[in-house]
Amino acid sequence: MSVSAETAIRNLKMMLTIRRAEEKVISFATEHTGLIRGHYHVYIGQEASGVAACNALGPKDYVFTTHRNHGHVIARGGELGRVLAEIIGRSDGYNGGRGGTFHVIAPHLGILQTSGVVGGCMPLAAGAAFSIKTRKTDQVSLVFFGDGSMEEGAFYESINMAALWKLPVVFVCENNGAPLASRKGGEIPSNSLNAKRLIDIPMALGIPSVIVDGADMEACDALMKDVVAGVRSGGGPAFVESRITRWPGNAAAFPVLHGGAWRIDWAFDPGNAPAPLQDWLSHSDPLALYMRDCVARGVVTRADLDRMDAAVVAQVNEAAAFAVASPPRKAESALEHVFA
């Protein structure tokens, strides 16, 4: 199964945009003292499920996400300049610089909260779905979270009520601790959750639940479209576990770009990449896999990809310049917006 060339190119470009934007975020933190003060989380290596989920949504749908939200906001159509400005606390950011990296919120994109609290958004997303059902609109609510969120009571309470009340909510678990061997299915032993498969938990409450290979862009795309359509048609909640093998740069407390910015030639010749990345590039990097697949299918050429990359990098650089030039938030504005 494969999507149209146009869709494939759009997917490639969005994944690449997220990757280049996240590299810019890392450079803000590591090369520009003071632009990012605290810790932060990037979405490198997880692009496929976020892009696929956002592809499946309509403009009026709601999206809730986490501390690892940058990729979701960009996939949802967030303007790069405003996303980067928010991350570094500038007044042109989506929240005027109030939220920072953990809380990029963009209500006009349906992104109403990006909670830095593990599990924090799951009840909110179920609540938005409750509102949809009460108001009788045809929207859906979708929430991204990591596997760690499933250890929280908020998860259990949310899926239970979502199932009981048949709420139109899609729970998207991005399990970024999946070993390559089990990415397409099977059991993943965990030392923090005593379930053989994460989907066994929502399935026990009668929620249709599926596992998808989070490195396979088109598998994610096809699945998310089906799942969102099912939820939108009134079938009640659904659960997706996107199994993702962790980007090696994510292994440390702060992200590390092994060998600098990601390179397209690494995707086609992983043996030339820095050692820590080789295995990941060969088997688990959704962007490398999709580029190789699209070239093999004749959807794009290597030269097309290089041109695409140059355009994306220019766009990200322009957005970064916009963000850095944006005035910082004023100190005295700390007293504003406690109440509406």
Added chain:
Amino acid sequence: MKEMIYADALALAICEALETDPAVTLINASYGGLTPQRACYNVIRERFADRIVDSPIAELGFCGIAVGAAMTGLRPIVGISTGAFSFEAWPQIINEAAVACYGSAGQVTAPVVFHMLTGIRGAGAVQHSHATQAMFCNAPGLQVVMPSSPADARGLMLTCALHSRNPTVFIDHQRLQATTGMVEEKITPIPLGVAEVKRVGNDVTLVAVGIMVPRALEAAEILAREGISVEVVDPRTLVPLDKKTILASVAKTGRAVVADESQLTCGVAAELAAVIAEEGFHSLKAPIRRVGIPNVPVPCHQDEEEFITPSTDKLVDAVRAVCGRTVN
């Protein structure tokens, strides 16, 4: 005007809110908890069963669902029942509802009402008698409402349920449910942040909230017979707080007693005393006195429970003390 009991007035307000705005939705309708007045709220279910959703025992989940629903166009009133159950929902009330507006720099609002029955209720024991008001006052972004009369309960509920854009913690004292008072015939919302002088006096300002208001009025009656004229000021809402009315009263009387049925340390009385000390110090002829619960949990045993309850007698003693009278 007609006389009503508190529970009937609050049930009336909830019905009026449901009737006025289709976005008002009830998550649980247990506003009377286990009080003898709980049946007063049956009218809500009789008239609006289709607007009520009864939740599993999952405070964290259903409070969060209410917040998410409030962010997306509904105006939920959540029945948490006993106030201490709000502790199960702390992350969603304190760390989601309260910060939604601030974190989004004003773009996202969550007009939800969290209703809870609080306070020393008689054998509630250590886990069902909490005063939650001071805790919520410490979470910026939450409106904290504490009515003391049937009219205030109705008027404040109407404002929060129909007009407010912010999340509200609606603190109802268990022992107010049976109290009576006059209520307007027509729908009369009461604005937040407007205190009411419940009794005019000249010698001492007694600032009392919630259940302490009827006790303060009773104390004022006793003290009047001793020649002490007490002014009873009820802030009605703790956030926002009407400092102006409190300070104007203290400026007139020169003496202040503050009373709240919660533990004294960092309690509501402490905050009210600090406001008076900081902004009204030059009016004071005597040190401020606080009346509250000593820093212990609430015991079950009746004698122990009464021993720690900030009663009318304790208010009378505190007022006498600030007036330089002998304390019994």
